[in-house]
Amino acid sequence: MSLKRFLLVRVGRLLTWPVRRQLRRFEQQCENPQAVQAAVLDRILRKQANTGFGRDHHFAEIRTAEDFRKNVPVAPYEYVAPYIEKVQAGDTNALLADDRVLMFALTSGTTASRKLIPVTREYLAAYRRGWNMWGVKMYRDHRGRRIAMRPIVQMVGDPDEFRTSAGIPCGNLTGFTAKVQMRLIRRLYAVPHETGKMKDALAKYYVALRFSMDRNVSQFMAANPSTLVQLARTLDSQREGLLKDLHDGTLRGDLDIPAAVRSVLAPRLKPNPARSRELAAAAEKLGRLYPQDVWPSNATIVNTWTGGSMGPYLRQLPPYYGDTPVRDLGLLASEGRMTIPMANSTPSGVLDILSHYFEFIPEHEIDAKQPTVLAAHEITEGGSYYILPTTLYGLYRYHISDLVRVTGFLGRTPMVEFLGKGSRFANLTGEKLSEHHVTKAVDAVLKAIPQPITGYTLSPVFDDREPYYAIFLEESDATNAGQLRQFVTALDRELGVQNIEYAAKRESARLGPIRTKIIPAGTWAKWDAERLSKTGGASEQYKRPCLIGDANFHATMPVTRTI
Structure with missing residues (x-):
């Protein structure tokens, strides 16, 4: 191990020590999800009681989960949208006790308009806590691959697609978190966050590969495995141009890259003739250039969704990436992280009971006028349910339409897997x-x-x-x-x-x-x-x-x- 690598690993262990301790505490708290969830709900209601939404729904008078269910309906985004529109215009207190909204995370809605999810400091704290615990567990399970503190390939979107009337940026959450990540960790991301401004698909894949080919990549990360399939196909189909650019330290001029982005990217590229010749020889011998030919599969890991309809894409990964482990990212969306997977090759993850308050409706009752509503400690193994998160950033009994199945328990806390977006x-x-x-x-x-x-x-x-x-x-x-x-x-x-x-x-x-x-x-x-x-x-x-x-x-x- 080189001195630089040794120092990076040591720094990484120091940085993750608080998270390792937090993970141990979380596993202990999973023994009593009822008490943990009651405390989470109480904290949310007390903090948001004086917001417009809190006053309209009498948060100050709520004492029990049953009171909460009587005062707040199960509802989709459209129910909270009028409050979010006020936040967009600068009236933060309409929905949130926080004094500032950092951005709005954009996601597709069930209606024609896109959903805007407010990202606050509380949001980021919960988001990072979930990711950190997921990451520490994933790293600990793969010590033999020595992936810690090695580069990661992850493409991001534009965190600032447009602004609200109050000047709040709206865009891609991963692009935003990559941008505000601490400098040491940001250096581990092979793909510069500025690429989020790129719209052309070929250019985006090409640039991601160009910045990754001469780095000792440890992980490939994408929410949807179809992205990783397309990345691998682009590597093979564009290998001639990529190898030339790698050799010369350039970036093809015919790619559809905004001038402002190109001016940021170009100075970061250095020529690497030796690496180019090495990969060219591999391509000549194999008649192809796949990720497993560039980065050995015995030292990498794929992180992506594995549940729902992802099966057909997952079956396409081994020919491109080799026999590398696959770790599910968990049930997460712009609305927040809901599960933390604790093992490879399964979409199942433990409920993130520290971040949100969860309720569940049995699958067959979703269209009933008065469906049964269950708390996290009341759902049973093998049951299928629609999950309803309540968050610290303005979503209450939120019907996200995610159908999950209980696969088991960590302690007494349910482990669930994502089945799909329901029948609609x-x-x-x-x-x-x-x-x-x-x-x-x-x-x-x-x-x-x-x-x-x-x-x-x-x-x-x-x-x-x-x-x-x-x-x-x-x-x-x-x-x-x-x-x-x-x-x-x-x-x-x-x-x-x-x-x-x-x-x-x-x-x-x-x-x-x-x-x-x-x-x-x-x-x-x-x-x-x-x-x-x-x-x-x-x-x-x-x-x-x-x-x-x-x-x-x-x-x-x-x-x-x-x-």
Whole structure:
């Protein structure tokens, strides 16, 4: 071990000592989740009692969890949106006791508008605590790989896409946290945070690789494994240009990189002819250049989501990255971290009971007028539930639509895995498409293009090279091929308008264009009758789903042809 490496490891151990102690304490607290959660809820209510939301919902009068449930409804983002709009305009106390909002984290919403989640100092404290405990446990489990204090490949987004009327930045949370990270840790990130300003997908992947190829990378980190698949494919397809740039210390001039970003990146690049020749020789011998050919798989780890619909992408990782461990990042979103995985190769993680107060609704009761609501200590192994976090930064009994299953317990605290976004969502690569997005898009396009539609449903279709969404239409609606193609092209574009995440996945080639799958006339009437007989209920109240999130749905339909 070199002196520099030795010193870095020693510094790393000093920096992580408080986190190691915190992790031990957390594991002890998991023995009594009921008491820990009661204290978390009390702290939230006491702190936020004098905010506009707190006064409107009588926080000062709440003494028990039952009082809390009577005063605050289970609700999605739209319920809290009016308060957040006031915060955007500068009235922080409408929702938050904090005197300052650092930024708004942007995420796609269940309606046409994007969600803005306020990021405060309390938010960052909880966010960092969860990440730190996740990281320390992950490092401790992989001591033999010596990954500590070695570079990490992680691409980030733009933390400052736009500003509110009060001047508060709105953008990507990972871009913001990378920017405000302590200098020593920030140096471990191979990809400069300034790349968040780049929009072109090819340029972004290329630059990430250019800055990583001559570093001793230990980890590849991305929320969605499809990002890592695309990164690996870009490395192979662009290897000639990358090796030349590595040799010369340059960055291709034809890449779509904003001038201001290029001016920051270019001076940081140094020529490395020896590394370029080494990798060129490997590429010549193998006829390819994959991540495992650049960074040995016995000294790296992949950190990414493994639950929900991620399976098909996870199966594509080994050919590119080799036999490297895969660690789930946990159930986390712009709304906050909800679980901390404690082992490899599983999406299951222990509830982060220190950061948020959690409630759960059994899966089969989600549409009931008065569903059963359970606390964290009341849910049972094997049960499937919708998770409802209450946070210190303005989200209360928040219906995020995440469906989870209890896989076991750490002490007495549930371990849960993410199953999906529920029946009203589809999520192949992180686009989180909702039925609302689909119906709004179809209605908008039909106003301009009079495509006949007897009935339709949109559903994801997984394909190794290019997954896509298919719209299922009956044969009688497909007599005008030209009009149908025009309609589907416009629908694909309009879905991107309704859901910016869908647009981003299409732009980055992680999703292909919508295709039409033609089914025989009368199929929908038969399908509806069969579904109604299984689910029960009155026919006059029945509504065919316009979005089915099952990627295997297409295999159950009598498709005669695909356009």
